[in-house]
Amino acid sequence: MSKRLFVKGNEAAAMGAVEAGCRYYFGYPITPQSDIPEYLSRELPPLNGEFIQAESEIGAINMLLGASATGARAMTSSSSPGISLKQEGISYMAGAELPGVIINISRSGPGLGGIDASQSDYFQCVKGGGHGGYHIPVLAPNSVQEMYDLTMHAFDLADLYRTPVMLLGDSVIGQMKEALIPNPRPVRELPAKGWAVRGKSGAEQRVVKSLFLGDGELEAHNWHLHAKYQVMKEKECISEEYETADARLIVAGFGSVSRIAHTAVTMARAEGMKVGLFRPVTLFPFPEQALAQAAARAGKVLVVELNTGQMVEDVRLSVGAAAQVSFYGRPPGAGSLPSPEELLEVIRKNYEETAR
Amino acid sequence: MRKDVLIAGFGGQGVLLAGNLLSYAAIDEGKNVSYFPAYGVEKRGGSATCTVVIADGAVGSPVVGQPSVLVVLNQASLERFGARVRPGGVLIVNSSLVDVSALGRTDIEIVSVPMNEIATDLGDPRMVNMVALGAYVALTDAVKLPSLAAALSQALPERNHKFIPANVKAIETGAEAARAKKEA
């Protein structure tokens, strides 16, 4: 076993990127993710990589687009308002089927908002965000170890499906420190990048583009992208369950709030309540089937989010009429992070309603 | 085993370093740990808090609503967090700067240690965080004292390694002071 390090979530993501072979990073400072560019500005140059502090988030995402077009593994990171600016480039990358990893250590909004932990970017990340009909895989780590592991996974997904991939965290996951075992990059068979520009070298011309003007061309392209998203839904869903087997109530939450809910569920079990936790790790593709099965067994799902209700829409779509869905939200702001004790209270109330 | 502590003070008192050091020591002992800092937007003088959870199994929530132990280094932190200590829990107070008389909690154990005086007597008032950590560990056995001493080289930047012996002394003195208070 490798040595256990003690690092911040943000640093773990940066370390995961380096281990995954990412040598190109483009970013712009914004709290609470600046540890990522700071780490990579130090670590990439000795590895013959490139770090650029771009003129803006827009500049950064387009540098990522350019580097990625050459077939290189590349990354950018930001926080919510910066991700809004990157959405243009993400749409172009989705359209041109370019891989790339974007880390969003989200903060509170709307507008300048604040720097507190927030999950209000669920819609922005999971539902497209930029223009045009596309999706990108969105991964929601809930520990420092996962910041590392899922960043590596993000690079593999990006190459496998030729798509930008987003890692969605917040200041709890980004700023907290935990033990990290820096496992080596997993071995996964990935397709050759026969599409990457490299200078013709006497061979066929290669063009990376998202403009399709021929009759029926763009429609076919959209169906092609759609088919890719269907494959992701079949193959790439990841979720985690805790004490769901006999649960009468399932608490559902992602990222930071799933950690708080985990302790609340443990406390509820200690009081004799049959409560479990369902945690989507992939937000797109959303683990619809796994959730639907757990929810049907329990009969009721309590969705907890650090916003006024976003993922709850996907939960409702997933469980349909098989289970009742209720929601508890704490929109972000100073002092708004719920404690396990607070969630226990909410669980108790929902559990009693179930028992009735 | 699952232990949690909220350490609170103002920026510059070394709250975050204390939490880091405790975490390093627990990791070296093979435990699972989460360290969750929270601080104001300002770089100096604002409030600084951190929550450390140490567990044999899953850490669970890095956020703790009712800490079993609260360490307060200044008055504002007592006023902000004093009511949140879990009933039956422990409040460790820096009595050099904090007056606990108005708190009105009889359901918790309160241990007062004059941390600034102790640190100043040892030659450096900046070591108040080490005194506090020594007191915490003596009262809770969250980690072993030698683990803290051994972890100093990881928690402190290289340029401050020359202060390690003084810090070890501060940790030990804080621990003795807390034990003496508890026995008294």
Next chain:
Amino acid sequence: MQQVFKRPQSLKDVQTHFCPGCHHGTIHRLVADAMDLYGVQDRTIGVASVGCSVFLYGYFDIDVVEAPHGRAPAVATGVKRARPDSFVFTYQGDGDLAAIGTAEIIHAANRGEDITVVFVNNTTYGMTGGQMAPTTLVGQKTSTSPYGRDKSKDGSPIRMAELMAQLGGVAYSARVAVDSPKHVLEAKKVMREAFGYQAQGKGFSFVEVLSACPTNWGMNPLKANARIGEEMIPYFPLGVFKKEEA
């Protein structure tokens, strides 16, 4: 028999879609000529922008990346940094480079990215139908300046080649025109010089080309050609504004 004229190797043997009298075809040829001169076709990656020149890959026989509107210099930065052995140029219009993409061009230039930027200034947004551009001349009527560009409200046309010359990272900045055989020959020399800077790894090079858009100017090709000399060159003087010695 001596061959006096042929298609540059870097250009494909196809007809362009450009309007009659449009100068994009001429400028494409000048770019291809420079590529051929340095023998870099096989390692060139062109970055296309949004505008009439978006179909770069249809005419140049090279690898191409298409950039979002205005972002070509940032895309080119990513390409060049990831493949420093490649030869990278952007080809951008005035709306793309001097309005929506101002931040990207200024900062790519200021970083001294080892790329070449070809900037086509025709004082209007061509593809969207002749709206006012950042380079539209004062008094010039366009579809969004129907009373003529008003300096007090719309500001003055931006002189990009001069602006570029002020930036520390720029090795070469020049303005040329393609309205006469003489000017085309001068432009050819300048284009070769600009590409030469990159071929020798000497840093960022910038060429502004004054060109005609007869369709959106509402002129026939001859009158449009004449306008360049009569109206544009007096405001946008030709010349080399910066030329760093090796």
